[in-house]
Amino acid sequence: MQIKRNILLNPGPATTTDSVKLAQVVPDICPREKEFAGLMKGLRNDLLKVVHAPADQYTAVLFCGSGTINIDICLNSLLPEGKKVLVINNGAYNTRAVEVCQMYHLPHIDLKSSVFERPDLALVEKTLQENDDIAMVYCCHHETGTGVLNPIREIGALAHKYGAIFVSDTTSSLGMIPLDVIKDNVDFCMASAQKGLMAMSGLSFIIGREDIIRASKNYPTRSYYTNLYLQYEYFEKTGEMHFTPPVQTIYATIQALKEYFAEGEEAKFARHHRVYEAIHRGIDKLGFETVIDPKIESGLVVSVKYPDDPNWDFEKVHDYCFERGFTIYPGKISTSNTFRLCALGAIDEPDIVAFFESFTEALDTFKIKHR
Numbered sequence: 001m002q003i004k005r006n007i008l009l010n011p012g013p014a015t016t017t018d019s020v021k022l023a024q025v026v027p028d029i030c031p032r033e034k035e036f037a038g039l040m041k042g043l044r045n046d047l048l049k050v051v052h053a054p055a056d057q058y059t060a061v062l063f064c065g066s067g068t069i070n071i072d073i074c075l076n077s078l079l080p081e082g083k084k085v086l087v088i089n090n091g092a093y094n095t096r097a098v099e100v101c102q103m104y105h106l107p108h109i110d111l112k113s114s115v116f117e118r119p120d121l122a123l124v125e126k127t128l129q130e131n132d133d134i135a136m137v138y139c140c141h142h143e144t145g146t147g148v149l150n151p152i153r154e155i156g157a158l159a160h161k162y163g164a165i166f167v168s169d170t171t172s173s174l175g176m177i178p179l180d181v182i183k184d185n186v187d188f189c190m191a192s193a194q195k196g197l198m199a200m201s202g203l204s205f206i207i208g209r210e211d212i213i214r215a216s217k218n219y220p221t222r223s224y225y226t227n228l229y230l231q232y233e234y235f236e237k238t239g240e241m242h243f244t245p246p247v248q249t250i251y252a253t254i255q256a257l258k259e260y261f262a263e264g265e266e267a268k269f270a271r272h273h274r275v276y277e278a279i280h281r282g283i284d285k286l287g288f289e290t291v292i293d294p295k296i297e298s299g300l301v302v303s304v305k306y307p308d309d310p311n312w313d314f315e316k317v318h319d320y321c322f323e324r325g326f327t328i329y330p331g332k333i334s335t336s337n338t339f340r341l342c343a344l345g346a347i348d349e350p351d352i353v354a355f356f357e358s359f360t361e362a363l364d365t366f367k368i369k370h371r
C-alpha cells in the first residue's frame with residue numbers, strides 16, 4: 001500500500017510512520033475481549049516507562065478523547081473539598097486549564113504572566129505561602145502556543161514544599177523531551193497518542209500517583225464521563241476502559257511505542273532537536289524573525305513573526321505549501337501576528353530543508369520579500 005507522506009509542521013497530530021498507520025488495519029475485535037484487555041495492560045505499562053514512572057507508585061489511565069480531556073479530568077477529579085487550584089499561566093494551554101476551573105466553578109488562582117517569558121518562581125512561592133488552601137499546582141510543561149518550556153522541576157518542588165500536588169500538562173513534550181516524573185517532581189502528567197508518541201488521535205492518557213487517585217475517591221465528583229477515579233477503578237477491576245475505547249488508535253499506539261523504544265529516548269530527543277535547529281536555520285536564512293528567546297524554547301515549536309510586507313498572506317503561503325505536502329500552522333499569541341513551525345513527528349532534517357524550498361518558492365510566487 002502506497003500512502004502519501006505529508007510533513008506536518010503543526011503542533012500535532014504529527015507525521016506518522018507507515019507502520020503505525022498500517023497497525024490500525026487489523027481483524028475486527030470486540031474491545032471487551034480478554035485479548036484486548038491484555039493489549040491495554042501492556043500499553044499502560046509501556047507508558048509508565050516513557051516517563052520513568054515506578055510501577056509501584058504510578059499508574060497510567062487511558063481515556064477516549066483528544067488531549068484536552070486530560071486537563072478536564074485532572075482538574076475536576078483531583079481537587080479535595082474546600083481547596084484551591086493554582087494555575088501558573090503563561091500561555092494558551094494554561095489558560096485552557098483556567099477555563100476548565102471556571103466551567104466547574106473550582107476555586108482557583110490564575111497566576112497570569114507574560115506569554116513571552118517563563119513564570120516567576122519567587123511569585124509562585126509567595127502565592128503558595130499566602131494561600132495555604134492550595135491543594136493543586138498546575139502548569140503546562142511545554143506551552144505549545146508559544147514554544148516556551150516551563151521549569152516544571154522547580155515548580156513541582158515548590159508545590160511539594162507547600163503540601164500541594166503538582167499536575168503538569170505534558171501533552172506536547174511527553175515522548176520528545178525526556179521526562180522523569182520522580183526527578184521532575186510530577187505527580188500527574190498527561191498526553192494524547194498523536195503528539196510525541198507519533199500515533200493517531202483519539203487516545204489520551206494520564207500518568208499519575210496511584211495513592212492520590214485512590215484518595216480522590218472521596219473528593220467531590222464533578223463529572224461522570226471524565227472522572228479519574230471511576231476510570232481507574234474500572235481498569236483495576238476489569239482491565240478495560242469503562243466505555244468504548246478507540247480500538248484502532250490503541251493498535252497504532254502499541255506500534256508507535258515499539259518504535260519509540262527502538263529509536264530510544266535520547267536519539268529521539270536529538271532528532272527533534274535537529275529538526276528544530278534546521279527550522280531556525282531556515283528562518284534566519286530568509287531574514288524572518290522569531291518571537292521567543294531560544295534560551296527558553298522547548299525545541300519543538302518555533303513561533304515566527306509575520307514579515308512586514310503587504311504581500312504577506314498566511315493563507316496563500318499555507319495553501320501553496322499544503323499542495324506540496326507541507327502543513328504550516330497559525331500562531332496562538334493574541335498580541336502579535338505569528339505562525340508556527342513545529343518539530344514533532346516522524347520527520348528529520350532533510351524534510352525541513354525540502355520544506356524551506358517550497359516555502360521560499362511560495363514567497364517568490366507571491367512576491368513576498370525575503371533575504
Ligand SMILES: *Cc1c(COP(=O)(O)O)cnc(C)c1O
Pocket residue numbers: 011012066067068069093140142143144169170171172192
Ligand atoms: C495539543 C495540546 C493539548 C490537547 O489539545 P487537543 O486539541 O484536545 O488535542 C493540550 N495541551 C497541550 C500543551 C497541547 O499541546
